Amino acid sequence: MTAIFQGIAYNFKGLRLGLGNGRLLMLGLLRFALLVIITVAAAAIILENYQEILTLMWNRPESPWIVWLWYLVSWLLALVLLAISAVVGFLIAQVLFSVVIMDYMSQITERLATGTVQHGASMAWYRYFYHLLRQEIPRGLLPVVISLVLLVVGWFTPLGPVLTVISPLAAVLFLAWDNTDLVPARRMAPFSERTAFLRRHMGFHLGFGLPFLIPVLNLVLLSFAPVGATLFYTEKIDGGKRPDDPLAGTA
Numbered sequence: 001m002t003a004i005f006q007g008i009a010y011n012f013k014g015l016r017l018g019l020g021n022g023r024l025l026m027l028g029l030l031r032f033a034l035l036v037i038i039t040v041a042a043a044a045i046i047l048e049n050y051q052e053i054l055t056l057m058w059n060r061p062e063s064p065w066i067v068w069l070w071y072l073v074s075w076l077l078a079l080v081l082l083a084i085s086a087v088v089g090f091l092i093a094q095v096l097f098s099v100v101i102m103d104y105m106s107q108i109t110e111r112l113a114t115g116t117v118q119h120g121a122s123m124a125w126y127r128y129f130y131h132l133l134r135q136e137i138p139r140g141l142l143p144v145v146i147s148l149v150l151l152v153v154g155w156f157t158p159l160g161p162v163l164t165v166i167s168p169l170a171a172v173l174f175l176a177w178d179n180t181d182l183v184p185a186r187r188m189a190p191f192s193e194r195t196a197f198l199r200r201h202m203g204f205h206l207g208f209g210l211p212f213l214i215p216v217l218n219l220v221l222l223s224f225a226p227v228g229a230t231l232f233y234t235e236k237i238d239g240g241k242r243p244d245d246p247l248a249g250t251a
Contacts, residue, residue: 007176007207007232011221014109014228023108024227031101032223038092047078100129102226106182109230114238118187135185146170172209173202175222179229180205183237197237204232 018024107117150167153159177198184194198205212218
């Protein structure tokens, strides 16, 4: 339970630092804008074809005894399509744009916290960019795949009410890991070690991700999440702060 509260605290600690630092604020706002624009664009594209999708699934029945069910299905389909568009938009924004912004925010935060940035093997910028993309794809796809599997299992089994709770928790757990994994990925740590890190600090990641369940606020927190996640890694995992650390004493 302590680890969960620690995760929540570090999420808001990162938000506070991000809002108070000019470069982090600019990058966080840029990431926020990209997330919103691409998500809205994905929703607009899907909703523009909503009627065609509904027609392919089920034409409006003529019987007044069945038409109410058709309306119910159409509303449920609209909600499902909006959810899918949000996920697709988030993944596109993450993989194509945010991975670079997140890494840069993490580097700035690590330099603020420790005075330096630890890298792995030296490589050209284009190879480093490719390395970042390779790390982001499994981190981005994993929560979506797991959430969809849990959702489908919930539809077709009596475990629906339980999985309705587990599914969003699993998603926010991996969203938190997407941010805490920035530092070890930059240091070229093997993927097996990084997944082991997630297992060892499951409570922290759950706490860090819980605020992502709050509508609207989650977009703001996600935009600055790399800051809090990097602070946690440098302070609790690397274990040590400079005597003149400007972040010392903040909670």
